[in-house]
Amino acid sequence: MKQIFRLIIIYSIICSCSHKAATEEKTTESSKQNLVSLSPEQVKSVDISVQKLSNHNISSLIRVNGIIDVPPQNTVSVCMPLGGYLESTTLLPGMPVTKGEVIGIIQDQQYIQLQQDYLTVKSKLAFTELEYNRQKDLNQNKASSDKIFQQIEMEFNNQKIALSALAEKLKLIHLDPKKLTDKTLTKSINIYSPITGFVSKVNVNPGRFINPADVLFELINPDDIHLNLKVFEKDVDKLFIGQKLNAFNNNTPEKKFPCEIILISKDLTSERFVEVHCHFKNYDKSLLPGMYMNADIKVNNSDKPSIPDEAVVNFEGATYLFIASTNKSTFEMQKVDLGSHENGFTEVLNSDKFKDKDIVIKGSYTLLMKLKNKEE
Numbered sequence: 001m002k003q004i005f006r007l008i009i010i011y012s013i014i015c016s017c018s019h020k021a022a023t024e025e026k027t028t029e030s031s032k033q034n035l036v037s038l039s040p041e042q043v044k045s046v047d048i049s050v051q052k053l054s055n056h057n058i059s060s061l062i063r064v065n066g067i068i069d070v071p072p073q074n075t076v077s078v079c080m081p082l083g084g085y086l087e088s089t090t091l092l093p094g095m096p097v098t099k100g101e102v103i104g105i106i107q108d109q110q111y112i113q114l115q116q117d118y119l120t121v122k123s124k125l126a127f128t129e130l131e132y133n134r135q136k137d138l139n140q141n142k143a144s145s146d147k148i149f150q151q152i153e154m155e156f157n158n159q160k161i162a163l164s165a166l167a168e169k170l171k172l173i174h175l176d177p178k179k180l181t182d183k184t185l186t187k188s189i190n191i192y193s194p195i196t197g198f199v200s201k202v203n204v205n206p207g208r209f210i211n212p213a214d215v216l217f218e219l220i221n222p223d224d225i226h227l228n229l230k231v232f233e234k235d236v237d238k239l240f241i242g243q244k245l246n247a248f249n250n251n252t253p254e255k256k257f258p259c260e261i262i263l264i265s266k267d268l269t270s271e272r273f274v275e276v277h278c279h280f281k282n283y284d285k286s287l288l289p290g291m292y293m294n295a296d297i298k299v300n301n302s303d304k305p306s307i308p309d310e311a312v313v314n315f316e317g318a319t320y321l322f323i324a325s326t327n328k329s330t331f332e333m334q335k336v337d338l339g340s341h342e343n344g345f346t347e348v349l350n351s352d353k354f355k356d357k358d359i360v361i362k363g364s365y366t367l368l369m370k371l372k373n374k375e376e
Helices: 001-033 040-045 107-142 144-171 234-240 364-375
Strands: 036-038 050-052 054-069 076-077 086-087 104-107 188-192 199-203 217-219 226-232 244-248 257-268 274-281 292-310 313-315 316-326 328-333 338-342 346-350 359-362
Touching: 001 076, 036 188, 054 234, 054 274, 054 346, 107 144, 226 234, 226 292, 234 274, 234 292, 244 274, 292 338, 292 359, 313 364, 316 364, 328 364
Parallel strands: none
Antiparallel strands: 036 328, 050 359, 054 226, 054 292, 054 338, 076 217, 086 104, 104 188, 199 217, 226 274, 244 257, 244 292, 257 274, 292 346, 313 316, 316 328, 316 359, 338 346
């Protein structure tokens, strides 16, 4: 029995040694495959520069997304306080409008009645005012009783109140009471744009009856259009008011829209996001409310071990650096883990692996081409 156990132990040791030897052989073979050597003549002809890792100021990057939004004060719903039938409008969603421009015409018999009431009260007030002044003189001379004077005074005040109330109603429908005469009565009232911007929604059509509470049009003033971003709660403490960022959309990611953070919400959404509001540095007509956007925010500026971007080579979906031997004629391609990059430099995450080593920063792709040719 002891003999059997002894044989099993010996067999295990032999297998372990064989596996270790195979592993070492495989590692050595893999290492040789990543080596490229240059002859003295090639070293002279190929422009190769080496450099050790150095620290550079590099920002970390947070990528977030959100939508273009307009604050409530820049979105205007156009209503008609007294209602009526829409006579005409030429508005379509997306059309530009100017403040004071006629955007629709509405008509109703109540407008005629309102103007008639105003002119009637105005006429009565003129007569009542004459009578009031006459009774006032008579009362001062004790030629009439106080009761008669008080009655005419009350009537005079009531007429003034009625005229003022009707004048305000006329102003609600954009009619100037001072210009209203019996010859300027109209059944149609103009609807004017209260802002300069563009049309967001058209909710009516000619011939439709409009109730006072109905929204005819929705207009947007793009001057204060902003970007509403959703930021994870773990990244909120890295942001601050006035921080710069670049926004872009998926259709044209190369086109950047500079922004600045103007407000950071103090509440978390149910998805654990914080809303961050940003102003666009310059308004672009291609930016529309509701449009989906991405944004890159630079945070945590610090000195990090890094190498020039041109030192990195991409091969079969991975990134590598070439490490030069002491005599600068043999180079080994080693895998590198990269972080953020800025101003021509890229952060090296596994920097301990390359500490104090001569890294090829110029001519890396020449070495890669030679290495691939060697394998073929």
